[in-house]
Amino acid sequence: MISKTQYISIIILAISLGVLTAIWQINFWMTAIMIFLSVTLIVYIPYVWYMYFSQNTEKIGSYLNQRTKQPIIQFYCSLADSDERGAEEALHLLKKKYKSPNITAIFTVAYAALENRLSTVRDDILLIKDSSVRQYYEALLKVEEGHYEEAEEMSSTLTKPWMGESMKAELLQKKGLSEQAAVHETKAIELTKGMQRYLLVKKYKLI
Structure with a gap:
């Protein structure tokens, strides 16, 4: 699940890269690769940070609870809340x-x-x-x-x-x-x- 902030960041990034590549005359495939890598970083850096490195419990909880449509996150959030039905x-x-x-x-x-x-x-x-x-x-x-x-x-x-x-x-x-x-x-x-x-x-x- 992509948050609103991430979605906006991706749009801004795509537009910015489009303008810059036009100015610098970078070929299509190089532009596509740059956009793909940038989007991947925007999407996965928050995931890796909150799942493995953050020490801010409230922010970790907020991040996880916004993504409970993903079964694995639903499972662990249910465990945290002692929600046996949700975990099942x-x-x-x-x-x-x-x-x-x-x-x-x-x-x-x-x-x-x-x-x-x-x-x-x-x-x-x-x-x-x-x-x-x-x-x-x-x-x-x-x-x-x-x-x-x-x-x-x-x-x-x-x-x-x-x-x-x-x-x-x-x-x-x-x-x-x-x-x-x-x-x-x-x-x-x-x-x-x-x-x-x-x-x-x-x-x-x-x-």
Whole structure:
């Protein structure tokens, strides 16, 4: 979905390039390539920025919520809002789009985590290709099953620092130590950017 600002920028850019190429007598194909590359940058730079690099949670949320017609964004926004119905609808669309179980496994597992039923998707957890994500959900499964000591041991081996902090927070919450858990929740958020940061902030109900 292209925003109004992006749409206006594309029009202005196309007109400007048209005028400049006429003045400089640049050939048609070079002009077409310049326009294509420029439009691609206008469309994808905001996407990459808000999905992976921004630390402004409100702007990330605003950007994502304007694009919920895209199944993958609808899915993660629904997860952030604990909207099980919305997540289920988006998951159905994602499974229709991506036929490979290795691709859909991450969505299936994330949805199961929302409903606290990771034990029902053990096989899907094993299909997750990213080892860091797979280990994270394996540790969450241990927490869900009440195997806290095993989960604590696994938390120290998680390769992404935010995952370790998030796992420590989960374990402390289970022990009823909310104030100590909040410290690790904050650390986990500080270690993330983009959509992952937004998901954690929403999960910990900080916005």
